[in-house]
Amino acid sequence: MRSAVARQAQGAVTRKNAVGHSLSLNCMELPAHPIAASHARRLAVHTLARWDMQWSTDMAELIMSELVANAVKATGELRDLARAGDASGLREFIRVGLYRFRGRIVIEVWDRGRTPPRTKSGALDDENGRGLQIVDDLADQWGYRWLATGGKVVWATITPHA
Numbered sequence: 001m002r003s004a005v006a007r008q009a010q011g012a013v014t015r016k017n018a019v020g021h022s023l024s025l026n027c028m029e030l031p032a033h034p035i036a037a038s039h040a041r042r043l044a045v046h047t048l049a050r051w052d053m054q055w056s057t058d059m060a061e062l063i064m065s066e067l068v069a070n071a072v073k074a075t076g077e078l079r080d081l082a083r084a085g086d087a088s089g090l091r092e093f094i095r096v097g098l099y100r101f102r103g104r105i106v107i108e109v110w111d112r113g114r115t116p117p118r119t120k121s122g123a124l125d126d127e128n129g130r131g132l133q134i135v136d137d138l139a140d141q142w143g144y145r146w147l148a149t150g151g152k153v154v155w156a157t158i159t160p161h162a
């Protein structure tokens, strides 16, 4: 996987957005399986080293882990729903990406799940309901958006002073 991540990073691109700011991005598709979290973390470590933004690595790894775990879980719930019907056409993957924009890191995780992320402020225990709280604590901002092409992206931004 190390080499696959390295190859992916070599494919990273730099684009100009609508207002002309430089936007670097690096993204990959992963199986919707718990193993995806470690691959996504490696992508983050490798990408941030490449961008010389190691200050953000620890935060990025934690955020990536939580968002990917949730995306995998959401895809699994979709699979369970589909099981009663014909699930043969269901492709189970998620997408993860890192963007660099004006000194800020944006982490994005896409899944097909049809329900939104929700912080569970009331009923935290050691095992459940802490993931988004961790994201909320570490990220400058976070949120989600539905895509017209299907699924949703949950995103979080990290800044040096966050």
Ligand SMILES: Nc1ncnc2c1ncn2[C@@H]1O[C@H](COP(=O)(O)OP(=O)(O)O)[C@@H](O)[C@H]1O
Pocket: 066, 070, 071, 074, 111, 113, 114, 115, 116, 117, 118, 119, 120, 127, 128, 129, 130, 131, 132, 133, 154
């Ligand atoms: N990508 C996602 N798709 C659908 N629901 C999500 C997603 N991420 C989070 N959620 C919802 O938000 C809740 C809180 O997430 P989190 O704080 O990570 O706790 P946990 O994963 O332990 O349930 C989840 O239980 C789930 O209902």
Ligand SMILES: [Mg+2]
Pocket: 066, 069, 070, 129, 130, 131, 132
């Ligand atoms: Mg979680």
